[in-house]
Amino acid sequence: MSAAVTTPQVVSDAAPPSPVPVAAPVPEVSASSVEARPVVLDVRNLVTYFYTYDGVVRALEGVSFKLRRGETLGLVGETGCGKSVTMFSITRLIPDPPGRVVSGKALFRGADLLWGLGAEARFIPVKGTNRVKVKRSFRKVKAAQARVGSVRGQGIAMIFQEPTQAMNPIFPIYDQLSEVLLEHRGEELVDGLMQATPDGPAVHAAADALERSVRVSDDAIRDAARALGEAAKLPSFGTQAFYMARQARVIGRTNLAEDVRRAASRLRLSGAQRTFLKNERELMSIQRELRSVYISEMRRGELERVHRGRLSARRLRTRLRGLPYRFPGVKRRTSRPLREEAFWRAVQALETVQIANPVQVARGFPHELSGGMLQRVMISMALSCDPEILMADEPTTALDVTIQAQILELMNELRTRIGTAILLITHDLAVIAEVADRVAVMYAGQIVEMAPVKSLFTRPMHPYTQGLLESIPRVDQPSKKLESIPGSVPNLIFPPSGCRYHPRCPHAMPICKEQRPPMTVEQPGHNVACFLYNGPPVVE
């Protein structure tokens, strides 16, 4: 691989080949080529406060950045500097109360995810204390949540820090994966089922071929199963047949073709199942239209009440029409093909993240999996709807280094394959150096430096960035003396005046106490907020 490739996705020859097709090499990510890509997320002046009993915690104070298609933006900083709060503010997942996004814009392809913030709440300071009382209009908050909800998943997918806590412990893995698939890929699933031809002579012939392939090799089984899926016009049936065949091979079962044909005949839809599926599909398309109405509301900046009302009336009518198929007991039978289709799609999703035995994993519960496995499940969930933006909050912090390498590799691959933009939140500068194109360094709720990764590591400008880089122990430089930054992260209820870093800064000047330094451009693409530098201010 050429030296021009910035992203370190070089895999040694010794490593086993990955089952996922290797994507074309990432183009050289120079400052100029990144600039040319379309912006998918434009965050401007994000301000988030937490209204606690002790006072107002100023967690984010004017965070701005742009995320472009196919790039990885690293967000680094110490614990409590607001990295995760930034992610949660953009997707409006801040626990409210006590938190509140006070102002700012988050333009996702022109639609402002934070539109209508001003009308949502009033702030009343409590006399004689530091407290501020927040009076929310819950109707408006709920509407805003619904609007942003239309972007989550397909537009912006998220990977959370603690996979064990992000999954629901009482549902099996496949259940949680199918939920995502049915929500975002539902129509596709239904269409696939409706036009499948699981009972034709072609399928029967393919089933026989599959049985023969069992005696050959795993690759032959894979090919035969794929052919079977094509014959049935339902790729997920191929996946099902593949695992049936592998099972047959292990336990030495002989009448595989018979079993496959029986499974195929179960895919033949009854009248009630067909009607149920049509009804479901209608509901799903209404849901999709509703999402696009929400997005257009955020883009145009006005409510489309009439349009939305019409859609919800239609949804109600469709639900009523489908009622006979939703009674308990009836629904179990009518919805079975859809549930099974979702299950095998979930298995396919798990295959993409290189889980070796996806069927068992899919049937398992979160507590049965290790942290690394669960994190991969989370990633497969986030990727199952090909998101435009992936926000990963410390995706590898809880994992071991060897597993971390696997996960980072996987995210990189996704970026090159689908062009997903990644916001990678971590406190580990080494991870950033390995995978990010650009880096934003945060300190106490503000971005203090933003630069292409090479430029940041070779020429860090902000004293805080310099301090951070000095304090990392390095495997390749053992004799390096570890410099630590004196003091600790400030209390954000009473943040330091002016530049928030000045109490710990070795270069603090009188002006630092008085004014907040503006973000200035020091080199193309390298911005810094510090009075030591006096380049032209950043223009929006």
Next chain:
Amino acid sequence: MLATPGSALSGGDGTAGNEHVLFSVRNLRKFFPIRGGLFSSHIGDVRAVDGVSFTIHEGETVGLVGESGCGKTTVGRMLLRLIEPTSGHAFYRPPPDVVDRIEQDYQAIGMTPLPEDGGAGKLSPEATKALHDLDGLADKYSLFRKKRKEIKALRARLQIVFQDPFSSLEPRLMVRDVIAEPLDIQHVGTRAERMRRVDELLESVGLSPEHAWRFPHEFSGGQRQRIGIARALALRPEFIVLDEPTSALDVSVQAQVLNILRRLQQEQRLAYLFISHHLSVIRAVSDRVVVMYLGRIVERAETDELFSRPLHPYTQALLSAIPIPDPLLHRERIILTGDVPSPADPPSGCHFHTRCPAVMPICSKVSPPMAEVRPGHWVSCHLFPPASAPGAGGAVESPAPVESLGSMDAGPLTTTAEASSSP
């Protein structure tokens, strides 16, 4: 490479010699029983630590690295007898001649499989003699044969700093009581003297005496970890187990804590067992490094030697997986597939063979013996067979591997392969 008897006698570290040995850990094992079925019968074992041997000298830092679940914390806790081992010895401060005797005994036993390990036949006379000799030495020196009272006295010299600074400090005690507690238990000095000592300790870890009057919840993670260190230092120990002391901390704070630990070691000639999964931290602090995988040691060497010439495929993969904070540097990455197997049902033969990029047919059958490939650099891998072992071939090829006591550390005379768990 042929190991000289001298280096083998030193417990496998070649350089530091027999002098000033603080701990000589031999064949340490800890199996946690799995109970289940009818009447909660014993249905299996989690082999958390499975035959680990290494030496710690006075005033040095030994780094213990491995992924989560490989047994490194269990090793650390056994050295303080917070967990009782299943078998094995930790000889505490053996004199040089005793170190030699231990070595010779293990070699003698290593030649013959023990009946209890499934080895056929009776012990040879020499092995029986060696076993008795070892038993006598263990009575005298092994930490695991000490009585409660002796252990209480020893705990003054052996201390630990725990991983999680948020759960290892009693929330209802003030910091001064937290730090003075070891002094109270050991009845050191008068009350006023203890309080003076607390102030002194707080200053030595970079806190001020006024912090003594606060409660742990008022401190940040880095400060709490420093309180934990101050508590460990209270009795002027000679050995501290540092169990992931910085993994809950931010890098800038981590640097503060590491610098404090380094300074204290120089001032007080402390020995550390530094347990971490973070290789760059290990490299920054350790003199020698022990790499563990699934309850066994796979490689052991001086820090610089290990990091510049890693030999075991696992160590190589581990090293190549560490992200380096330098975007200009491009390395060939070895990406391991799969997860760490469960220690309750470890793979047969070499534990690493399920993930090893250089796996051979023999790896799944026979577990590799420890071999000294360079002076002081020990590896357990079939790629590096012990060069001078008489009869090694026979043992390696034997279809039924034989478990032996001395195999992990008996040096060039180790002939039998460390047997796999045969469930």
